[in-house]
Amino acid sequence: MSLSAARPAGSRSWVRVVTPLLSIVGLIVVWDLAVRIFSIPKFVLPSPGEAFAAIFADWDSIGRGLVATSQVFILGFVIGAALGFVLAIVMSSSGILYRILYPLMIVSQAIPVVAIGAALVIWLGFGLAPKLVVVAMIVFFPVLVNVLDGLRSVDPDSINLARAMGAKPWWTFLIIKLPATLTPLFSALKMSATFSVTGAILAESMASTTGGLGVYLSTMQGRFNTPGVFAAIIVLASIGLLAFLLISVWESQATPWRRTSVVPRRRRYRDSATLD
Amino acid sequence: MSDVKVELRDVSQRFGGTQALSPTSLTVRRGEFVSVIGPSGCGKTTLFNVVSGILRPTTGSVLIDGVDTTGKPGHVGYMLQKDLLVPSLSALENITLGAKLLGRVSRAQRDEAARMARHYGLGDFLDHYPHAMSGGMRQRVALMRTLAFAKDLMLLDEPFGALDSQTRLEMQQWLLRVWAETQSTVLFITHDIDEAIFLADRVVVMSPRPGRVSEIIDVPLPRPRDVDVLTSETFTTLKRRALDLIYGRAVGALDTEGDAA
Numbered sequence: 410m411s412l413s414a415a416r417p418a419g420s421r422s423w424v425r426v427v428t429p430l431l432s433i434v435g436l437i438v439v440w441d442l443a444v445r446i447f448s449i450p451k452f453v454l455p456s457p458g459e460a461f462a463a464i465f466a467d468w469d470s471i472g473r474g475l476v477a478t479s480q481v482f483i484l485g486f487v488i489g490a491a492l493g494f495v496l497a498i499v500m501s502s503s504g505i506l507y508r509i510l511y512p513l514m515i516v517s518q519a520i521p522v523v524a525i526g527a528a529l530v531i532w533l534g535f536g537l538a539p540k541l542v543v544v545a546m547i548v549f550f551p552v553l554v555n556v557l558d559g560l561r562s563v564d565p566d567s568i569n570l571a572r573a574m575g576a577k578p579w580w581t582f583l584i585i586k587l588p589a590t591l592t593p594l595f596s597a598l599k600m601s602a603t604f605s606v607t608g609a610i611l612a613e614s615m616a617s618t619t620g621g622l623g624v625y626l627s628t629m630q631g632r633f634n635t636p637g638v639f640a641a642i643i644v645l646a647s648i649g650l651l652a653f654l655l656i657s658v659w660e661s662q663a664t665p666w667r668r669t670s671v672v673p674r675r676r677r678y679r680d681s682a683t684l685d
Numbered sequence: 686m687s688d689v690k691v692e693l694r695d696v697s698q699r700f701g702g703t704q705a706l707s708p709t710s711l712t713v714r715r716g717e718f719v720s721v722i723g724p725s726g727c728g729k730t731t732l733f734n735v736v737s738g739i740l741r742p743t744t745g746s747v748l749i750d751g752v753d754t755t756g757k758p759g760h761v762g763y764m765l766q767k768d769l770l771v772p773s774l775s776a777l778e779n780i781t782l783g784a785k786l787l788g789r790v791s792r793a794q795r796d797e798a799a800r801m802a803r804h805y806g807l808g809d810f811l812d813h814y815p816h817a818m819s820g821g822m823r824q825r826v827a828l829m830r831t832l833a834f835a836k837d838l839m840l841l842d843e844p845f846g847a848l849d850s851q852t853r854l855e856m857q858q859w860l861l862r863v864w865a866e867t868q869s870t871v872l873f874i875t876h877d878i879d880e881a882i883f884l885a886d887r888v889v890v891m892s893p894r895p896g897r898v899s900e901i902i903d904v905p906l907p908r909p910r911d912v913d914v915l916t917s918e919t920f921t922t923l924k925r926r927a928l929d930l931i932y933g934r935a936v937g938a939l940d941t942e943g944d945a946a
Contacts, residue, residue, distance in 0.1 A: 567769045573737045574834055575759025576786035584785055588773035664773070670817030672775040677812045678799050 728896020
């Protein structure tokens with residue numbers, strides 16, 4: 410129990426950085442070998458070298474697409490996560506609200522995103538708005554469910570204890586409940602980071618005529634330009650990967666009690682007077 | 686100021702159609718250590734929730750220091766078998782939780798909490814998260830939190846119930862030391878008869894359906910108490926009396942034979 414902070418053996422920091430990098434390099438090596446050994450033609454599967462070359466060859470379009478897609482992805486992600494988080498707190502605060510809202514939340518997920526997307530284009534046109542709605546709809550549900558779980562994981566006796574100490578609900582929320590939502594929140598964010606790239610592409614293919622990697626992907630597909638398709642795939646995978654990494658780093662900063670035994674330096678106790 | 690710390694006047698509690706606690710009156714003196722024992726369903730925890738103010742009794746009133754605190758929380762320290770430490774806070778931050786929950790921990794409160802924690806053997810753990818501490822250490826932090834919040838009246842509900850017997854004995858002696866030094870008033874719930882007698886000045890024996898006080902046993906054992914009082918004749922006599930009250934004569938007699946063997 411007291412060893413729950415221990416990491417698996419051999420986990421010095423450079424090992425933890427290098428190992429995952431190696432596995433990605435390994436994937437690229439296997440891809441390259443497969444193309445060479447089975448002599449797969451370029452229009453079926455380009456080699457990694459050809460795919461990367463296609464990124465640089467068409468960087469003007471891909472770079473612009475990257476900016477447009479990232480905008481949809483990031484804004485949609487933030488809106489969806491914020492919405493899920495706030496809804497979870499609202500729903501957990503009252504049994505009636507919970508029972509009214511929960512079925513609606515399920516319905517919102519039961520409707521295929523593509524179907525809603527069709528309606529959104531009619532309502533909102535081809536601008537940024539329908540795309541943000543699609544991404545936000547994908548992100549908000551895992552966040553909502555996980556944060557609700559986190560709030561429910563707080564022992565009711567802890568809340569009773571806070572009440573017995575005369576605490577106001579706001580401080581109880583801030584000090585006891587909020588930290589308990591962080592771990593499930595970050596799990597949801599990591600999951601959503603990859604989902605919402607898919608969401609952004611899907612939204613672009615439904616509600617875009619110009620810009621965006623989703624549109625680039627369709628164009629390349631239409632021209633049977635397989636290296637172009639893979640160029641887009643690599644860039645998209647990188648967005649998801651980078652988002653995942655950033656969220657993981659943020660998580661480890663935000664929940665120090667899960668990785669160390671001692672509080673961060675600035676929170677450690679220093680005597681104000683002389684030692685007694 | 687009078688000698689009485691807590692006074693319960695005909696306190697009773699109904700939950701729906703069930704009488705959880707019959708009208709109960711109890712007076713606890715300032716600085717007294719009172720244990721409460723009884724089988725499950727005897728209303729021990731209800732009684733505690735009423736005294737702590739988080740439960741408003743159906744009838745009767747609670748007076749602390751002569752002031753009516755019926756249904757008003759914030760006057761007593763409260764501790765359960767579960768340590769209820771906040772995982773994201775250090776030991777010291779958990780100790781000062783009461784002040785933190787009111788919005789601000791002053792420098793003086795922090796210093797006082799740190800001084801107390803060091804004095805009672807937690808000096809090396811001030812900045813540790815709960816997960817990095819043993820069960821016994823966590824319970825010490827929980828008790829320090831209780832003390833820091835309300836030094837003069839503490840409600841302890843089976844605080845050592847989850848600890849192994851050796852750690853538990855250690856913690857009991859540690860608690861007696863804390864109690865003696867802080868001169869606080871303690872109400873201590875337990876299902877362990879030995880623990881109840883070893884710690885207390887008086888043992889309140891409760892019986893179930895409906896929950897009520899069946900007898901209050903005085904414990905005339907001298908203080909400070911060491912582990913050898915557990916085998917003294919007075920202790921055995923008191924234990925026999927308590928067992929008789931809880932399990933009825935027949936079982937009590939059997940158990941006493943077991944003790945003698």
